[in-house]
Amino acid sequence: MKTFILTIIIAATMFAQDVVELKQLNSNKVVIKLAFRNGSISDPKGKEGLTTAAANLITQGGTKEMTYSEIQDKIYPWAAGYNSQVDKEETIFTFAVHIDFLDQFYPIVKGLMLTPSFAENDFQRVMKNQQNYVDQVIRASSDEEYSKKSLEDLLFRGTNYQSMVQGKSESVKGITLDDIKKHYATMFTKHNLTIGIAGKYSDAFLKQLKADLATLPGAKPTIAAPGKAKMPNGIDVEIIAKDGAFGSAIFTGTPLTITRSSNDFAALMVANSYLGEHRKSYGQLYQKLRETRSMNYGDYSYIEWYNNGGGYMLPPPGVPRNSNYFALWIRPVQIAKQLKQQYKELADIKVGHAHFSLRMAVREVDLLIKNGMSKEDFEATRTFLRSYMKLYVANPSDQLGYLMDSKFYGRKDYIKEMDKLLSKLTLSDVNKAIKKYWRTDNMFVTIVTDRSEAEELAKSLKENTPSPMSYSNIVKAGLPKSVLDEDDIVSTFKLNVKNVTIVDSKDTFK
Amino acid sequence: MKTLMNIVTVLLAVVMWSGSLSAADKILPYPIHQKTLTNGLNVVTVQFDSPGLAAFYIDVRVGSRNEVEEGVTGFAHFFEHMMFRGTDKYPRSKYNEVLKSVGAGANANTSLDRTIYHMTGDATKLETMFDLESDRFMNLNYTEHDFKTEAGAVKGEYTKNFASPYQQSYENTMNTAFDKHTYKHTTMGFIKDIIDMPNQYKYSLEFFNRYYRPEYSTIVVVGDVTPENVNALAEKYFGMWKRGNYVSIVPVEPKQDSARYTHLQNGGIPPALSLNYKGPAFSDSQIDMPALDVMTTILFSPTSALYKKLVIEEQKVRNLGGGASDTRDPNLINIQASLVNKADMQYVKDEILKAVEEIKTNGVDEQLLAKTKSLLKYSYAMGIDNPSTIANSLCSYITLTGDPESLNRLYALYDNVTVADLKMVTAKYFVSSGLTVATISADAEGGVK
Numbered sequence: 012m013k014t015f016i017l018t019i020i021i022a023a024t025m026f027a028q029d030v031v032e033l034k035q036l037n038s039n040k041v042v043i044k045l046a047f048r049n050g051s052i053s054d055p056k057g058k059e060g061l062t063t064a065a066a067n068l069i070t071q072g073g074t075k076e077m078t079y080s081e082i083q084d085k086i087y088p089w090a091a092g093y094n095s096q097v098d099k100e101e102t103i104f105t106f107a108v109h110i111d112f113l114d115q116f117y118p119i120v121k122g123l124m125l126t127p128s129f130a131e132n133d134f135q136r137v138m139k140n141q142q143n144y145v146d147q148v149i150r151a152s153s154d155e156e157y158s159k160k161s162l163e164d165l166l167f168r169g170t171n172y173q174s175m176v177q178g179k180s181e182s183v184k185g186i187t188l189d190d191i192k193k194h195y196a197t198m199f200t201k202h203n204l205t206i207g208i209a210g211k212y213s214d215a216f217l218k219q220l221k222a223d224l225a226t227l228p229g230a231k232p233t234i235a236a237p238g239k240a241k242m243p244n245g246i247d248v249e250i251i252a253k254d255g256a257f258g259s260a261i262f263t264g265t266p267l268t269i270t271r272s273s274n275d276f277a278a279l280m281v282a283n284s285y286l287g288e289h290r291k292s293y294g295q296l297y298q299k300l301r302e303t304r305s306m307n308y309g310d311y312s313y314i315e316w317y318n319n320g321g322g323y324m325l326p327p328p329g330v331p332r333n334s335n336y337f338a339l340w341i342r343p344v345q346i347a348k349q350l351k352q353q354y355k356e357l358a359d360i361k362v363g364h365a366h367f368s369l370r371m372a373v374r375e376v377d378l379l380i381k382n383g384m385s386k387e388d389f390e391a392t393r394t395f396l397r398s399y400m401k402l403y404v405a406n407p408s409d410q411l412g413y414l415m416d417s418k419f420y421g422r423k424d425y426i427k428e429m430d431k432l433l434s435k436l437t438l439s440d441v442n443k444a445i446k447k448y449w450r451t452d453n454m455f456v457t458i459v460t461d462r463s464e465a466e467e468l469a470k471s472l473k474e475n476t477p478s479p480m481s482y483s484n485i486v487k488a489g490l491p492k493s494v495l496d497e498d499d500i501v502s503t504f505k506l507n508v509k510n511v512t513i514v515d516s517k518d519t520f521k
Numbered sequence: 522m523k524t525l526m527n528i529v530t531v532l533l534a535v536v537m538w539s540g541s542l543s544a545a546d547k548i549l550p551y552p553i554h555q556k557t558l559t560n561g562l563n564v565v566t567v568q569f570d571s572p573g574l575a576a577f578y579i580d581v582r583v584g585s586r587n588e589v590e591e592g593v594t595g596f597a598h599f600f601e602h603m604m605f606r607g608t609d610k611y612p613r614s615k616y617n618e619v620l621k622s623v624g625a626g627a628n629a630n631t632s633l634d635r636t637i638y639h640m641t642g643d644a645t646k647l648e649t650m651f652d653l654e655s656d657r658f659m660n661l662n663y664t665e666h667d668f669k670t671e672a673g674a675v676k677g678e679y680t681k682n683f684a685s686p687y688q689q690s691y692e693n694t695m696n697t698a699f700d701k702h703t704y705k706h707t708t709m710g711f712i713k714d715i716i717d718m719p720n721q722y723k724y725s726l727e728f729f730n731r732y733y734r735p736e737y738s739t740i741v742v743v744g745d746v747t748p749e750n751v752n753a754l755a756e757k758y759f760g761m762w763k764r765g766n767y768v769s770i771v772p773v774e775p776k777q778d779s780a781r782y783t784h785l786q787n788g789g790i791p792p793a794l795s796l797n798y799k800g801p802a803f804s805d806s807q808i809d810m811p812a813l814d815v816m817t818t819i820l821f822s823p824t825s826a827l828y829k830k831l832v833i834e835e836q837k838v839r840n841l842g843g844g845a846s847d848t849r850d851p852n853l854i855n856i857q858a859s860l861v862n863k864a865d866m867q868y869v870k871d872e873i874l875k876a877v878e879e880i881k882t883n884g885v886d887e888q889l890l891a892k893t894k895s896l897l898k899y900s901y902a903m904g905i906d907n908p909s910t911i912a913n914s915l916c917s918y919i920t921l922t923g924d925p926e927s928l929n930r931l932y933a934l935y936d937n938v939t940v941a942d943l944k945m946v947t948a949k950y951f952v953s954s955g956l957t958v959a960t961i962s963a964d965a966e967g968g969v970k
Contacts, residue, residue: 037570040903080833083823088892090899109899136836139861143791143839151789154684255787258680290628292605293621302613305673308681321681324626343680353716391621398624398643405574405641406907485719486673489666 028201028221031418033209033411041113042408043106043120043220044207046329046415049198050100051178052171052237058186060178062198064141065191066095066102069199072133074122079133082119091116093123097176098318098330100237101419102199107408110211117216121223127195134188142184144177150253150516154260154343154459155321157251161457161519162262162338165249170238172334179520201227203234205418209411237333240266241455245509246373248456250469253516256461258307258343259365259468263372264336265454267314271331271420277432278444279314285384285392286375287312287339290324293395295375296339303494305486306344306364310372313338325403328412331419337449339376344368346464354483361467365458366478370504377451383442397433400426452507465513473511477503548901548932553915553925554748556755560764562735564755565915565925566748569908575644575744576908579654580916582739582923583732584634585708586849587769590724592717594703595675595710598631599718600728602671604638605629606663608656613667616653623649626909632708634849635920641909644745648754655758658733665722672718679709686787690795690959694853697783698797698957702774704852734765739919744908771850774799781957788963791839792863794870799955800854803847803921805930812942813845813854813950815935818893819885819943820876821856827876831858837865849921853957854950863962866969870958881947884940894935901932 054061070093073079086092091108104124108116149157160175167173177183206224208217243265269275287294289311292302296310311320314337318330346363384392404410404426417425460468471478479502482490544552554566584597607613620627625642640650682688692707699705709715740759742751777799801809819825821843823832831838843856858869905911918927960967 038906040906080823080829087822087824088895088899090896090903107903109903111899132834132836136833139836140839147790151787152685152687155681254789257683258677260681260684293617301674301677303670305670305677307677308674309677324628342677343684344677345680349680391618395621395624399626401574401624401643402626402641405571405909408906483719486666486669489664489669 028225029205029418030217030221031205031207031411031414032217033207033407033414034212035210035407038210038407040107040109041208041210041212042411044411044415045104045124045224046205046207047102047199048100048203048205048234049102049232050098051174051176052099052235053198053232054171054174054178057182058190059174059182060141060145060176061186061190061194062102063097063176063178064138064183064186065194065199066097066104067137067141068129068134068191069123069127069195070095070104071137073128073130074119075126075128076122077119078128078130086116086119089116093120096329098316099172099176099332099334101329101331103329105408113212113216125223125226129188129192129195131188134191138183138186141177142180145175145180145183145520149175149177150519153321154256154258155340158260158262158457158459159320159340161249161251161459162264162455164520165247165455165457166240166264166266166336167238167334168241171235172238172240175520181521196228197230198232199228200230200232201225202229202231205415207411207415209407239334240264240336242266243453243455245452245507246454246456247509248458248469248472248511250465250511250513251457251459251516251519252462252465252513253459254462256346256459257349259346259363259458259460259464260343261341261365261369261456261458263339263369263454263456265450267335267337267448269448270315270333270335271416271422271425274432275444275448276314277429277436278440279448280396280429281389281392281433281436281441282379282384282445282449283312283314284396285388286379289313289317289320289326295379296372299371299375300341300368304480306368308342310342311340312376313340328409328416331416339372341368341372346461347467348461348463350481356484357481360481362471362478363464363468364481365460365464365468366471367480367502369456370478370506371501373451373506374501374504376449380445380449380451383445384438386438389438389441393433393436397430400429469511469513472506472508475505475508542929542933546933547929548898549905549911549928555925556748556752558735558756558760560735560760560762562755562759562762563739563923564752565739565741565919566746566751567743567911567915568746568748569744569911571744571908573644573745574641574908575647575742575746576639576641576912577647577650577654578637578639578741578912578916579658580739580741580919581636581638581732582634582737582920583636583769584632585706585710586633586703586771587732588703588706588710589769589771592714593721593724594706594714595708595718596721596724596728597636598708598710599672599675600725601629601631601636602674603663603668603725604657604661606661606667606671608660608662610656610660611653616657619649619653625650633704633852635916637913637916639909639912647742647746647750651754651758655762658738658759659762661729661733668722668725669719672715675718676715679712679715682709686785686790686961687793690783690785690793690961693783693785694795694797694957694959697781697959698777698799698853699774701772702850703771704774704848704850731765731767731769734767735759735762736764739916739923741912741915741919741925743912743915774851777955780953782967782969783957783959784967785959785961786963786965787961790961792860792866793961794858794860794866794969795959796856796870796873797853797957797959798950798952800845800852800950802849802851805918805922805927805934808934808937808942809946809949810845810847811931811934812938812946814897815890815893815938816880816943816947817844817854818896819889820880825876827872831869831872837861838869847917847921863964866960866962866967870969877947877951881944881951884944887940890938890940890943894938897935898932
């Protein structure tokens with residue numbers, strides 16, 4: 012016992028442990044988050060996907076004492092759960108258990124993090140799934156997610172931010188079990204860890220957790236500087252052609268120099284919410300494209316990475332990044348092939364709605380840069396955000412996650428600090444920020460579409476051909492003149508397109 | 522281990538219990554306050570420790586199940602979109618403006634049996650939420666042009682979903698498994714009907730008139746509120762809502778007499794096998810559905826012999842899962858497997874059936890049954906950590922029976938499930954004549970017998 016105490020003291024003096032605490036005595040559970048400052052940017056060249064493989068093997072494998080199946084058998088009646096999430100710069104392991112079972116669950120947490128078994132059969136299983144994701148799933152299950160990941164591939168090309176966190180077809184094939192063991196020993200260490208804990212835990216428990224995690228590998232990892240988004244020359248479009256697509260899924264991105272660390276972020280947050288708050292009908296993009304013209308299911312804008320936007324209504328924590336970009340998300344719009352089949356009055360069209368919708372979205376940004384927000388819109392949007400942001404942290408796990416992300420950005424409590432910044436903000440601050448940080452002349456665009464649409468769409472974009480909105484007669488008949496007049500302007504709005512490439516789906520992420 | 526023994530003891534104790542549930546026996550540790558207004562609108566309040574925050578939900582018991590007429594599949598969902606198109610008092614721009622001022626997370630969604638409208642936000646703005654919602658539920662007023670325009674957004678949603686082969690296969694499965702019942706079509710509806718939606722303006726007025734009525738609806742408020750305040754606001758804002766008189770008659774599905782097959786040719790994703798048996802409707806008094814929940818949890822969890830064999834050891838299957846659907850009318854019990862190699866399709870099906878037969882014949886270990894009951898209860902208990910999750914959960918049971926207490930009754934029924942019940946439901950529902958097999962692979966045919 013004496014030796015044990017001594018060990019803790021020595022460990023504590025050698026390095027400072029980073030801990031975020033959120034004690035909630037009325038909770039019935041404990042959530043532990045272990046965030047390692049090690050994401051896919053630490054994958055060695057040619058081994059992209061290694062961090063994801065290592066994290067998956069830890070959570071989908073066994074420990075020195077127990078096999079994966081034995082762990083599952085043990086935790087089954089407790090409904091305890093755990094998972095890992097890898098992003099570009101951080102890997103987070105989350106463990107959640109009811110307080111009735113915390114003491115029994117903890118040895119498993121400890122075993123997974125400190126003495127993972129890294130068994131060959133678990134490795135085979137985990138890698139098969141990862142290979143399948145990069146080979147097939149990303150291309151075939153959601154064109155929206157596909158266009159978003161392709162945009163990052165284009166925007167960060169040549170940097171350590173380029174690859175999907177799951178890696179690429181070729182790189183995943185080359186990952187060995189030894190690679191994973193080495194990566195764990197050098198990258199998941201006590202020196203790049205932040206411990207987060209929420210719920211009803213005791214001080215003694217936390218003390219034990221800290222002491223145990225102080226025995227993680229002792230190597231001091233060298234984390235490469237995060238790659239920066241490239242500034243394209245003009246608008247650079249990549250069209251990804253695939254078979255059987257029903258629409259055109261569009262994503263755009265242009266470098267953004269600030270993150271949550273900057274106080275200007277609050278101003279940009281107001282502008283972004285006004286332009287295209289995620290999954291809200293208030294945004295200008297949504298109003299113009301979906302509500303007035305019924306072009307698709309929704310249209311939004313982003314000033315930071317939003318993980319799994321198709322799945323979440325509120326931004327999930329755990330994906331902090333230093334390299335940032337401003338993005339527009341235009342959900343799938345109709346293609347010519349479908350429109351021609353559905354409406355005989357559109358029998359002669361060559362291109363669907365992709366060109367028009369891109370013009371309209373970019374023009375909205377352009378108008379905002381030129382004209383700024385009005386006083387009324389500014390006040391309404393600020394009021395909305397000050398209340399809405401509280402929903403980001405409506406449960407203990409997310410509250411803890413946001414506090415941990417705050418540290419990444421050099422803040423203490425991002426939600427509270429943003430509220431304070433928002434309260435002091437002026438219209439002039441917002442309009443200045445828009446002009447300073449947003450641009451429409453240079454951006455990358457990815458469009459995942461049907462093979463039948465690709466050539467004509469590429470031609471239309473390249474030649475800046477007018478793209479009148481092709482409504483069905485039944486909708487067109489009721490549109491007010493103001494809308495049709497605006498359509499005329501949009502149809503010839505000049506996009507600064509300098510390059511258009513068509514890539515076959517099978518050749519993406521190479 | 523001691524804790525586990527305690528749970529088993531508690532579970533056994535509950536098995537002995539009969540009669541109405543005491544507060545201690547309820548899975549939801551908070552009282553459910555209910556008040557039915559004279560017009561038939563039920564108002565449900567649950568107080569929850571979420572300072573300054575309240576979730577406001579309205580559950581309308583209309584979904585794609587109610588789409589009984591030819592040519593209007595997908596209409597309940599389409600109508601959900603129309604509910605955001607404004608009233609005289611709050612035209613859509615004004616509605617958005619006021620909603621934005623509330624700072625709430627607000628949206629809606631539709632499924633087979635219900636449509637839910639929800640807002641979660643500042644509890645001090647509860648009256649504004651009531652005002653906004655009561656106005657559109659009573660006074661919705663959209664133009665024919667708005668109606669036609671909104672149909673495009675629905676087509677956009679279909680377009681987005683269609684990118685997933687699994688969604689396409691699900692659509693085929695329902696269409697194949699059902700002949701008469703409206704579960705034949707998905708909530709999105711058939712694409713031909715979606716394209717025709719702009720022509721259905723008159724039907725939309727009829728739809729609103731039929732279903733957007735107090736007797737079809739329940740208000741659920743969870744969070745930093747009191748039942749007294751919620752009930753008073755409900756009376757003030759919804760008290761004058763007129764009861765309707767439409768009774769929806771949904772066709773009864775005839776008994777299926779032989780196995781059915783549907784196949785999607787797609788080599789772009791891993792081969793997939795889905796086995797779908799005709800199951801029962803939800804009930805909070807019959808043992809069948811709770812027993813099926815327990816049985817499928819056992820069969821497909823990572824602790825099952827089947828999972829360990831196919832996923833962990835042989836690694837022929839990537840994912841294995843399944844369960845019975847909680848729906849108002851009998852629906853499918855689904856088993857799905859994502860395969861590594863399409864050549865293993867028949868093998869995987871045979872192995873699943875062998876595991877099912879094993880339960881039919883030999884049941885399961887008593888201790889495993891107790892552990893599974895523990896899993897179900899602790900899963901629920903850990904999940905209810907915010908007002909939205911609780912409101913959503915209550916709505917699930919309101920949808921099924923009209924009564925949120927069904928939640929507590931169902932979890933009490935889990936305690937009553939015996940090994941004999943598991944054998945009984947497996948023998949009753951897992952029969953080849955009630956099976957629909959859906960496959961996805963690069964081949965022209967499914968190749969599964």
